[in-house]
Amino acid sequence: MTVETFEIPVKEVTDVQTIKTTCAYCGVGCGIQATVSHSQRTVAVKGDPEHPANFGRLCSKGSALAETLDLSSRLLEPQIYGRTASWDDALTLVASKFQQVIEEHGPEAVAFYGSGQLLTEDYYVANKLMKGFLGSGNMDTNSRLCMSSSVSGHKRAFGSDTVPNCYEDYEHTDLIVLVGSNTAWCHPVSFQRIRQAKENNPNLKVVVIDPRKTDSCDIADLHVPVKVGSDVALFNGLLAYLYQENALDQDYINQHTEGFDQAIQAAQLDAFNVATVAEKCRLAPHVVEIFYRWFKETNKTLTLYSQGVNQSSSGSDKVNAIINCHLATGRIGKEGAGPFSLTGQPNAMGGREVGGLATQLAEHMEFSEQDRDIVQRFWQSDNVTDKPGLPAVDLFDAVANGKIKAIWIMATNPVVSLPNADKVKQALQQCEFVVVSDCVAHTDTLDLAHVKLPAAGWSEKDGTVTNSERRISRQRALLPLAGNAKPDWWIITQVARKMGFENAFPYETPADVFREHARFSGFENSPEQRLRSFNISGLAEITDEQYQSFPPTQWPIVSSDALQDINNFENTKRLFAEGGFFTPTRKAKFVAVEHRAPQNAPDADWPLILNTGRLRDQWHTMTRTGLSARLNQHKPEPFVEITPADAQANGLEQGQLALIESQWGKMLARVTVTDRIAQGEIFVPMHWTAQFSSHSRMGGVVNPVVDPVSFQPESKHTPVRISAFSAAWHGFILSRHPLVLDGIDYVVLTKGNGYFRYELAGKRDVKNWQGHLAYQLKPYSGELDWQTFQDQTKKVFRTACFHEGELQAVLITGPDSHLPEREWIGSLFDPARETELEADERMALLTGKPPLGTPDVGKIVCACFNVGAKTIENAIKDGKLTTPQDVGKCCKAGTNCGSCVPEIKEIISAVNS
Template sequence: MVQTTCPYCGVGCGITAEVNQHTVTIKGDKTHPANFGRLCSKGAALADTLDLNDRLLYPELHHQRVSWETALTKVANEFKRIIREHGANAIAFYVSGQLLTEDYYVANKLMKGFLGTANIDTNSRLCMASSVAGHKRAFGSDTVSGCYEDLELADLVVLVGSNLAWCHPVLYQRLAAAKEQRPRLKIVVIDPRYTATSDIADLHLPIRSGTDVWLFNGLLNFLRTHDHLDYEFLEAHTHGAGAALKSARESAATIPQIAQLCGLTEMDVAEFYRLFAKTDKTVTVYSQGVNQSSAGTDKVNSIINCHLATGRIGKPGATPFSVTGQPNAMGGREVGALANQLVAHLDFKPEHLALVQQFWQSPVIAQQPGLKAVELYDAIVAGQIKAIWIMATNPVVSLPHADKVKQALGMCELVVVSDCVRYTDTTEFAHVLLPALAWGEKEGTVTNSERRISRQRAFLPVPGDAKPDWWIITEVARRLGFAETAFAYQSSADIFREYAALSGEQNKGTRDFDISGLANLSDADYQRLSPVQWPLKSPTEVGTTRLFSDYQFFTADNKAHLIAIMPRAPVHLPNRDYPFILNTGRTRDQWHTMTRTGKSARLLSHTSESYVEIHPQDAGLLRIQVGDLVTVSSELGQVVVRVKISDHQQPGNVFIPMHWNGQNSSQARVGALIPPVTDPISGQPEFKHTPVKVERYQPAWYGFLLSSTELDAPSNQETSAQPFSKITLHEVADYWVKVREVAGWRYELAGQRRIDWSLWVRQQLGTEDWLEFQDRAQGRYRCANIVNEQLNICLFIGAEARLTSRKPLMSLFGKTLDPVERLRLLTGEPNSAPAASGEVICACHAVGRETILAAIRQHGLVNYQQIGETLKAGTGCGSCIPELKALLIEAKGREVA
């Protein structure tokens, strides 16, 4: 059994992996202090994602397999040429919170210390850069002061722009358990949507998008006028309180004004302010709803201001708390992978530049911040950046103005991509592809949201010619002619020791980040390293649970700074042409651009297609129904997605998830809609407030294709053949989605062009023994292919969106069909198919909606705990519990009806 760390969100859950022959068993690590054995649905399904299908296993040059020597030499020679002709600033790295700390460190060292440019930025810019900027303005350092235990010790937890139940499920489980044990614990959720997290809230504030600063400035003013400020703390340990209080008073004077600005009731605003004012042990958790904004840094500081004004920091159960999105977003912040930072929380100050250059013994050092993520791709289009190396991320899907990113990569002289996945929207543009190790194969460390460093350990063999990211970077550095002593690493442990030593260099308590106590770990000690929170300044320390308990901050005057903030509206507002506000984010069971979670059929069983969630009132005005296809457009682009109708959405607001991409859907890259508006301080893009319009999409036909095998898989990784989905499906269908099912593959289709389906089937699928039904007048076509008495492929086409259920047909794959089943196959209702379980509600245990409703009625179940005892639903990650509660209400309503 190997103890490692989950590769998903910033909670940093411990995992145990056990390999038995060809089977891997994944469980939560009961000894890990982040999760104590709990896992979310994504973590529990990790074993489903470990196959080598779609893996990048060999280096490629122009999509042809080559040796490592050829690929690495090509990269180094092209870098040399571009630097010689255009200077080092014509080179850029775009890295990722999926990298391990050791990978991050070497990439940053090469760029800033040896190439001499700071044009290295990370996709973590998209999720937590505003928190970094807010922390540095307030504390003089990027310091997360609290820990997960504070959620359980608090008497009030305020969740702002954080759907904790779906985005950080294990923290949600810990919080829900704490509330169950201590009902006096109050929870306030501030979010434009009523999310799954709101299920445990005592108060939900459906705030108007973009008005957070007004709300928290109003809170600060309320605390002042009602004498809830900690004047002793303010006087002794802070600076700037007067100006901050003045701006709060001027921008948000009264509760009625704040309620009107924020779209809230006066009663709810007053109740929130009253709860905050009277509760000393308050934790305010914030995430992407705060950070991903053109005013994200100001939102962060408006929250921190309220904590500083009341002295609620550095105490058990009292802290502002930023929770990060990726497993090693914090590690990236620590190594300086952001373009505006140096390594080990150092800045572009003369003394810091000298310290780092001296430690590295580097020939040069970047003298000023580099280009941030959005700027970096703009610079490619402008001709300033000539080469980019992208590591472990998929910017063609995830960045705003995603089509401009495609344009940038298409015109860049050299695009290098190191990844573990062969086919992504980004790898299509790579001139050089470098195969990296994946989770389960690589060794190193990650840091979670509470500053806890944990080991990721290998438990799988190295596939093909894949290599660690740090090794790839090091080999390029050597070929660039840099002294081998600077990049002479033989293991990730070598890198970690150097990094830990640098964190303590000339650091006598003047910098927050210090792990020099780990600088002399032996290889064996590194392998055994237990989860530990920094700072850790000596080998005898056990880590630091929370910071600022001594009220000493890392500013020049050692005081925390309250920041005077005047609210401002989002850059783009709804208008007559684009009347809706688009919000983007995660779904419960998917991760980033689905290159990992998309391989798990059970994770796709809850939500298999991208969708737009819209309020019933707006759906009625647009004359659209659940399951319809609609076009959602901004000034930059459009997507075509399914309709979900929910009163959890505010009228005038819509939500689309961020995950779907060009490999699994024809028109669902929501990044193509998002304008490249960024926070002027942090450079973080605005993903939560894009004006869009919604229109009914009316194709000539709808359909689905089910297959026992993946029809669009490339036949040979060494060729440049494009996937079937980009040739055949694109030619016939304007809308298509590819979904992995337990028994095979499902393709949802719709199109504008009239097709001779019988001819198309034989031309494209080229098989015999077809059963067919066709009604040209009604636009209906159905066919099925039988091989060895088993269903191989079936295709259903109709003029209406609501076709027969897919599940009974999917249940036939892998079984021998009897004559009656064969006869009834094209009805879509084979008589031996099991009763439909409905949409999967519990992904952990694959329990469907209809199964749950039937059990509620049959057994008289009255709470979600009884559902868990009967069906196991809700006993895994717990993220489906809000839906189980809703089904209990629905079942009761059905009985009354």
């Protein structure tokens, strides 16, 4: 059977066209207006002022999406064992190999591993093939790493994975509690909306519950620096406090819930008074008292939580401890009141809708005999799996021990993102057959694949995503498919057909998939039956034209009336205010939970706790954001935050390199001494990979312990030790062209504006740097002119090379990490520069300091407008500025997404002190 051709239908359009689409990053789900030049294959983006998720706002990442569309890093042709192949050959091999493994070893020997980067249509087809026709439950997703504890908490409490509230509640609440969520960096547009709501409502208070004093604390009225892993004790204490203060909604409890007595008994045994809570959570008693009193006194309370809650061996219990407090006060699904899970990825919710987790079957159905019968009849398959598959950590353990012999990984990078990541890498290296479909040519995972399949990237994808507030939005194709790339749903469909399932996979367009998905959501799930909360059956007959113009809409959508005037359809904003849960009794369930310490405790060998998280301007493993020069400037290196006391105790200084070790692996990071975290804890960001660093993959260090209910890994609590990395030399290279720097202990690559930046350190001296650079640059530049300074006694070596007057590379090394700043040198590579270096610039080059009178912007603070710290400092001094608003008016910093406002405040304070 040959592969059918596929092209995105393109109507006749003028060269320049404006298309509405959805951002590719976090779960806020921001709308974008993209201006596309088809002849130039260029895109310009701005926020969509009509999209209800962002009303025109975009964060630094979303604003830079157009800068990530370069094709030089794309995977553009299928590859089989390292050679370019046709789609027919590649897909025939995938289909035959999976079929062979199933025939020889059974369906449990194959697996799919998906991603919240997939569109709902992609997810639906993948889940249908694996669970409905291959007969295995082994379809899991990287959403296991971020949202599965929320899923488990919702299902235990509500009988369904349903978020009760919506973004509009930010403007209607009087108390926002941010738990385990650095919203300022991880959901910046929502954070700015909260900031604005606080400015508009003097009564609105914000509480931040987080072990770290993050930038989200910038708007906090109270910071609760809870001990890592102690959230259950904190919220059990709150439930007991509310009970003792007679602050419960007894009518709601009686009418709409069950299990309260067991929950309150467990809470009182676990955390019976403020003093007990304070001790367990390592908090000052008055901080606990203030938080509890504010919660008691404020009916309109919204609790927003994210990875600090979910990524824990007790993550599901943390979620239910939060929900218990809202059920007990009747503050759920009401205007301005409810528990609100902030989704991590753009389509983690869509993946949950179709059943993309191994612990789900399909369309919010489980593995009961009744649910399986419904799925069998709808899909018309007698091979639907009857049991859950392996969740992520167990799945890759099964790859490691040989039980899974063929795996297909889609749009994700588990060799970096999973815990105990070195084991994951080894598992894939020894796996019999590894298929990876992705849009980029190299990732740590893709490089291990036997078959590489080029998938469509953002700007080419066409389908739907669902954000944190249950709002379905369209991602629309802006550009034709690059090279020979294809949409994920199409790739999976072709494999399914080659395996003999042509009739069940008839899809020709993403709208075909969406219609089936919508029909399935309402199959034996009418408004009268109301068996499952997810229901978009009102869209089952959506036409191609309606699908193309479909506006952002919240589910459920059960009436076909929605299609009569979809733009004026009345969204279901909130759920459960009047009960109506999806349990057998239609009542919500209180879940009795008790505080459990993380499984791996620190000890003499591993005395510190490693916490992990995201950065403001980067996303996941940097395959997209790493392409944008301006997104790389704010935090260009992996770093480790550590308190002054712990730094001193471990012989560490600011800016020094540190070695972080656990029982599972090790990594290198630059030391940042700070008082933003508690003594005994350290923090590192998650983003660096082998593509961008030699020894800074965080996942290799993180322990593989998981929550027993959600199977989500404990990414926030790994016992580690830290020590100084004793390098003989430190340095950096800025080069107009890419370099190979093998054999050096510490290498971190960052893309700059017209150059590649390499941060370096090593235990062994590198001999003949000049010859090494000359050899690598010769193919690009030919013969080079050199400018060199060397002081052997101080172990300083600096050189720069030119070709026909154009700067090609600068190398600066020294005995320690105290090296010149890189920003001014980097500006000399700017492609917009039309002249050669001036004489004074060339003389100053090896000092790293600009000539007198030349502006030096300093370290970039505002990525949206590329504004540096020194520019801001000078503006403050010259204009005697005292507020971030003043700074914004002067140099625009902080006036777009606002993520840099806390840092601007720190600069103002330092300059004016």
